[in-house]
Amino acid sequence: MDIDQKELYVDSIEFSYSSKRQLLSGVYLHIKIGEIVGLLGRNGSGKSTLMKIIFGTLKPKFAYIRLHGKRIHKKAFLTNEVCYLPQQNFLPTAKTVDKVVHFMVRDKNSRAKFQEDGVLKPIWQTKIADLSGGELRYLEILLLLNQKATFFLLDEPFSGVSPVYKEKIQNLIVNQCAKKGFLISDHDYTNVLAISNKILLLQNGGCRILKDKKELELFYVPEGTFDT
Amino acid sequence: MYIYWNYYKTILIVNISLSVAFGLGYPRMLPYIFATIGFVLSCFLVRFFENNAMYLYYNLGFSRTKLLLGSLLFNTIITLFLLAIIWI
Numbered sequence: 338m339d340i341d342q343k344e345l346y347v348d349s350i351e352f353s354y355s356s357k358r359q360l361l362s363g364v365y366l367h368i369k370i371g372e373i374v375g376l377l378g379r380n381g382s383g384k385s386t387l388m389k390i391i392f393g394t395l396k397p398k399f400a401y402i403r404l405h406g407k408r409i410h411k412k413a414f415l416t417n418e419v420c421y422l423p424q425q426n427f428l429p430t431a432k433t434v435d436k437v438v439h440f441m442v443r444d445k446n447s448r449a450k451f452q453e454d455g456v457l458k459p460i461w462q463t464k465i466a467d468l469s470g471g472e473l474r475y476l477e478i479l480l481l482l483n484q485k486a487t488f489f490l491l492d493e494p495f496s497g498v499s500p501v502y503k504e505k506i507q508n509l510i511v512n513q514c515a516k517k518g519f520l521i522s523d524h525d526y527t528n529v530l531a532i533s534n535k536i537l538l539l540q541n542g543g544c545r546i547l548k549d550k551k552e553l554e555l556f557y558v559p560e561g562t563f564d565t
Numbered sequence: 566m567y568i569y570w571n572y573y574k575t576i577l578i579v580n581i582s583l584s585v586a587f588g589l590g591y592p593r594m595l596p597y598i599f600a601t602i603g604f605v606l607s608c609f610l611v612r613f614f615e616n617n618a619m620y621l622y623y624n625l626g627f628s629r630t631k632l633l634l635g636s637l638l639f640n641t642i643i644t645l646f647l648l649a650i651i652w653i
Contacts, residue, residue: 394623417626427620440571441625481624 343370345419345488345518346403347391352383353398360386361397362542368488368518373510375533376522377557382539384522385424388490391520392421405487420486424493426473430466434476437465441480451479456505471502478506482513491521495528507532526558568627569635575615576636577643579607596647604640608633 350364360383368374378384389395391402393412402409404418413419428437438451451457456475460468468476478494491510495503503525510519511532523529530536536547538556547553554560584603588595612619612629622632 392623394620412628414623415626415628420624421620423617423620425617427617429615429618429621440567441621484624486624 341370343405343487343518344368344403345391345520346401348401348403350387350390350400351398352386352390352395359542361390364539364542364544366520366537366544368520370487370516370518371514372535373514373519373521373533374535374537375526375529376520376537376539377526377529377553378522378539379557380524383542384539385492387539388421388492388520388522392419392490394421417484418486419488419490420481420484422477422481422489422491422494424496426465426477428465428473428477428480431464433462433464434468435461437476438480442483447483451483454479470497471499474498475502475505475509478509482509482517486517488518488520491519491523493523494521495523495525503528526553568622568625569632570639572622572627572632573636573639575611576604576607577639579610580604580640583607593651596644596651599647600640600644604637608636 345368347367348363348365350361351359352361353359364383364387366374366376376384376387386395390397390400391413393414402413404413404416409416414421432440434457435452438448438457442448442451452461456472457479460472465473474494474497478491481489494506494510498506507528510521521529521533530550536550536553538545538547538553540556545556547556551563554562580599580603583606584595584599587598587603619629622629
């Protein structure tokens, strides 16, 4: 399949945790290769829930998900085309960095690249439990980006990360952008906006496409935030 | 196979501990405990305490059902081995 034809299309997502309140209703989003979509929204607006539904680990009332033009009925992660970075760290804390890399990266050449990475080289034999928040997030994202998936759902990739690592993570994402598509959600919206080329706001159960960041002042951030 | 075995290793450690604890004084019962209640309880405990670690496997394209079936297979093989030791 031509790389331009690859897409992740999500429509009509209906979800509620209880019968009283509908969390997501008719959510629509479309990601193509080369797009970094920033997903913003207040606490409890359903950003993580939406990502989990797309990934396939949460069952919605209804969802229409199309991957590269074909509707998928099974869980999206089973296609190996979608990867998801959860909010909480997911790597086994008792293992060392080299063991985890060996487990997730089967190709020897790719593993050698990991070992030569400036961030990972000094911590290669360190246990996951002993890594700093930034190192751990960086490693998780690097491991995910090394998978053969085309679309990546990153839930709070900058959370609890120092500015130096935030920049490193941003570079990782931007460098992979030509061949992959990203959906990124984070409360640290400045870092998301710095790299995203499309902005979505999740509000009142639906997704609103924003033309530019100035429009965020109408719905998400205080007026005058982007004045300079 | 490597992925399945890695997932099962976590269950195996818990299962051995539980089976030994439940089977204290009844060594001949150990394979049966290991194959039944030990396995079920271990799966439940691993699911409860290591729920977030599942994303590691999901991102590699493995579902929980597939991993549990793989674990059941490994567990059965080890049980047969334990039974053989007892019978011999």
